[in-house]
Amino acid sequence: ARKEAEAELEIARKRIEAEAAAVQKRAASEQELTVKRLQEDAASEKEANKELREKLGELMQELREERRAKENVQLEMQKKLAEEEGKIREAATKEADEKQRLNLAARDKTISDLQRALDEAQRKAAQGSQQLQGEIMELDLETELTNTFRDDEVNPIAKGTRGGDIRQAVRSPRGTQCGVMLWEIKRTKNWVDGWVPKLKEDLRNEKANIPIIVTEVMPKTISEDIGMFNGVWVCKPHMAIILAMLLRKSLLDAGLQKALAQNRGTKADALFSFVTSHEFVQQVEAMVETYQEMTLQVTKERTYYAKFWAEREAQAQRLLLGTANIIGSMQGHVGQSAMPKIKGLELLEVGDE
Structure with missing residues (x-):
């Protein structure tokens, strides 16, 4: 121009x-x-x-x-x-300046759009990479459990469904199922306490016996690579197979005792078997947890209503005292004999019943 x-x-x-x-x-x-x-x-x-x-x-x-x-x-x-x-x-200068301004604005917008797209791509890549690493860790653990415990039935749990990541049904050499271990694999930078109640709920839904979380970051209260946190076993990846051996032996021993008492046939024995089973223990634990939640709620409500009743009692007391002050002032001005007696405000005479 x-x-x-x-x-x-x-x-x-x-x-x-x-x-x-x-x-x-x-x-x-x-x-x-x-x-x-x-x-x-x-x-x-x-x-x-x-x-x-x-x-x-x-x-x-x-x-x-x-x-x-x-x-x-x-x-x-x-x-x-x-x-x-x-x-x-x-005019030529203005036109050139306007074109230059529009060109700069278009360039800035293009740079901003590219930066936004780059940030989104990096975020998705990081998220996908973290998820991919978790899936690789899950597949690796599944392979190790399958190769180490050939009698057991090790099955991955489909993505998007409740129930942990891996379900390991422990079986004896004769093929008798002795219990179920439910594995949850986490590969994050920080420990989350909310994993524990979720896994417990999945444990009840799956009717499993032992919940286990495999994570690279342990809870703050556990200094070793294996530990118990609020009723859930927690370990680092390299200790998963060792922990599986120990827990699996306990399930096999319990299964053996159950098999020895299986043919007794009395109702008392059946009741005893049910009471000593993991299913009964989990149901009782669920009831106890519900009771604790209800008790905590009742305590909060009792504290609230105690405070509320105390405030109401103080208000009623102030109202009564204010009324008595008004009556006393009026009796002082017109004389006590001229004022009618108000029930509840006069003092009881000595000996009056």
Whole structure:
């Protein structure tokens, strides 16, 4: 836009200069012809009278005035040309600045959009990488459990369904199921206490026996690589198989005792088996947890209502004292005998029943 404006300006300047040069040339030619004609007339008429000399002087004056007028016209045209040139330059500058501003704004928007897209891509990549690492860790543990305990039934739990990550049904060499271990694999930077109640709930839904969380970050209360946290076993990945061996042996021993007493056949034995089973223990634990929650809620409500009743009692006491003060003031002004007795505000006489 700037180059086009400068080109238009150059064309306008050349056109004005050409017109001015033509006018000047024509004026000079006419002047030269006039002077020459006058000189010839003066040479041929040397005896011209005074009137002719005066006319010549007037004509020369007119020529000078005409020359000055033409010079003034040329100056005015140059002035207009300069003004027009300034306007063209200003318009071209504004147009160029506006285009530059729009280009910069478009570039900034493009950079902002690219940065936003890059941040989102990095976030998704980090999330996907963390999830992928967790799945790899889960597959690795599943493979190790399958290879180490060939009698057991090790099955992954589908993504998006409740029930942990891996379900290990412990079986004896004869194929008798002795119990279920429920594995939850976590690969995060921080320990979350909320994992424990969720796994306990999954344990009840799956009717499993032992909950285990495998994590790289242990709870703050556990300094070793294996420990118990609120009724859930917690270990680091490299200790998972060792913990599985220990817990699996306890389930096999319990299964053996159950198998020895399985054929007794009495109701008392059946009741004893149920009472000593993991299922019964888990149901009782669930009832105890519910009772604890209800007790905590009742304690909160008792504290609230005790405070509420104390406030009401204080308000009633202030109301009674205020009423007694008003009656006492009135008795002081009109006399006690003139005021009727108000039940509940007079003192009991000694010996009055």
